[in-house]
Amino acid sequence: MPRYRLDIEYDGSAFAGWQRQAGQRSVQEAIEDAIKAFSGDEVSIRGAGRTDAGVHASGQVAHVDLARDWPADRVRDALNAHLGLANDAVAILAARKVADEFDARFSAMARHYLYRIINRRARLALEAKRAWWVPKRLDAAAMHEAAQHLVGRHDFTTFRSAHCQANSPLRTLDRLDVTRDGDVIEIRASARSFLHNQVRSMTGTLKRVGEGGWTPPDVKEALEAADRSRCGPVAPPDGLYLVKVDYPAEN
Amino acid sequence: MPRYRLDIEYDGSAFAGWQRQAGQRSVQEAIEDAIKAFSGDEVSIRGAGRTDAGVHASGQVAHVDLARDWPADRVRDALNAHLGLANDAVAILAARKVADEFDARFSAMARHYLYRIINRRARLALEAKRAWWVPKRLDAAAMHEAAQHLVGRHDFTTFRSAHCQANSPLRTLDRLDVTRDGDVIEIRASARSFLHNQVRSMTGTLKRVGEGGWTPPDVKEALEAADRSRCGPVAPPDGLYLVKVDYPAEN
Structure with missing residues (x-):
């Protein structure tokens, strides 16, 4: 077949x-x-x-x-x-x-997600359900600085859903970049694989930093605590996109 | 008040x-x-x-x-x-x-519209109702060339809905640019004012050029005929956006 x-x-x-x-x-x-x-x-x-x-x-x-x-x-x-x-x-x-050996899930070498925040006073009309609406002004540079504490190989228990079925909370996050263009803040996350709700959990926590409630070192501490209760509120699904999956060159 | x-x-x-x-x-x-x-x-x-x-x-x-x-x-x-x-x-x-003299309709000095076409084989999912899906490959350069015949002051009867209530079919089109970025073709139209269905009528006609059915000079002829029956099929509303309205500086 x-x-x-x-x-x-x-x-x-x-x-x-x-x-x-x-x-x-x-x-x-x-x-x-x-x-x-x-x-x-x-x-x-x-x-x-x-x-x-x-x-x-x-x-x-x-x-x-x-x-x-x-x-x-x-x-x-x-x-x-x-x-x-x-x-x-x-x-x-x-x-x-x-080839018969190709498996969309197990052959994947990297997954790339995009999280879109629209950061403006007015509610969303054209982008409703396509982005997370955050009315309070966010400091994207502080969010990016905080995100760099999460890049690398870590125990991501803090950023993992209670329903996650993975055997291990260890993951290697290759990229977590936060950029702003006008009212749009984009968070780009790349890893071989992610834990359940990991991107939304990291995004919710970075938003806390953007609002000024947390500092970048607070995020490092939350990660090192390996404690789910230290996670910020999980960001809504509306802003999250699976944009690309990488496979070995022959596929 | x-x-x-x-x-x-x-x-x-x-x-x-x-x-x-x-x-x-x-x-x-x-x-x-x-x-x-x-x-x-x-x-x-x-x-x-x-x-x-x-x-x-x-x-x-x-x-x-x-x-x-x-x-x-x-x-x-x-x-x-x-x-x-x-x-x-x-x-x-x-x-x-x-100021009391400001009138959103009558003070406007220019209106800017964007028409978005997604030109790919696959149907639209994320962009459904947000763009016009055209599966056949379009030549955006030919569309842009044809569009330049429409720029300027003309009788736009060919590109005007039968229901248009304007007194005159004369309009000055300041800009009609067609650009491609990957699968997305953007048409940007600017004028002090437009006739009813003018942008969608021009877009449908330019699509004919993009498909190779018409040449750019055919568009010039259709314009000069000032005959509604010479218009290509009117493009659907899904791809059209009113993006900006210009007013005198004090507003």
Whole structure:
């Protein structure tokens, strides 16, 4: 059975998250339904990141094995047609045939997330559910300084959801950059893998620094405490995007 | 009665257009309702651009006279609070007191529109209702070349809706630029004023050039014919944004 890699965009506000769950519409189910409508195959697809309800993606990756050897562009176009008929807020940006060893989740070498904050007095209209609205002025330079204490290999227990199923709280954060352009603050986070709610937990904590409630060294202390109760409020899902997943060059 | 200028953002997909009309939710009505809830005043506000159903704004401008002399920031914050309670996809970006002579519509010296096309094979998910999806590859350079035939003072009958109520089809188009950045094609149009559906009519015609169906000189001929039947298909409202309105410096 040929294996296909799918590159996927979705509006997370329309879904109960990536992962299939009874009684609620998930991105996984929407794509699996489209695959069945197109090919007749009843499949289970695996994604690189199990994004939560409300979290978006512009570069999610999944893999699927199909019974027939379809041209990859045909798979992309047919899935998009069926996703359109079902009115699901998902797009298949690309499909390509990959080696049987390719696994969207386990072959991933790095995941890249973007968190968008709109920092202005006025509520959001065009960006509602697409960004976190923070009316109080944030100091993005202080947020960036604080973020550098989190980069590197650490025990991220402080920034991990109580529901996280990972065996270890150790992760290596390769990048955590905070930049401002006008009213928009962007936080870019990269790592081989993240703990559950890690990006939103770090973002909520950095926002505290931006407001002046915490200093950058407070974030270092919170990290070193390895204590979930030391985390700032978890940022809402609206601003979070899975933007890219890296794989070894041959994929 | 003090006069206030309001700078306004809205998601046009949630509304039947700017202008109040019986039985359908308009942006004007949403804001007038918020003004009444805040101040008790029953007012009629006037906007710089009467955008159609589905057309967005990041820089619409309106004016309103209020009975009491409120601080301008208080007006902005109170209107945003009431728009939020009513769950209307409108934000008041700024409010300021202006001279009694200021008129959002008649004092405007220039209006600036942006039309966004996403030019890729895959349907839209994150940008659904926020851009025009064109799957066939467009030649943006040819579109820009064709657009330059429309710049200047012309009879724009070809690019004017049959429902246009303007007395004259003569307009001076100051700018019509087409640029591409990856999959995104942006068309930027500036003029003192536009005819009804003018930007969408010009965009639909430029798309024909981008596809190779028309050449740039065909657009010049269509303009010179001053014949509505020579217009390409009108582009959908989803991609159109009123981004800025210029006024004399004192406002």
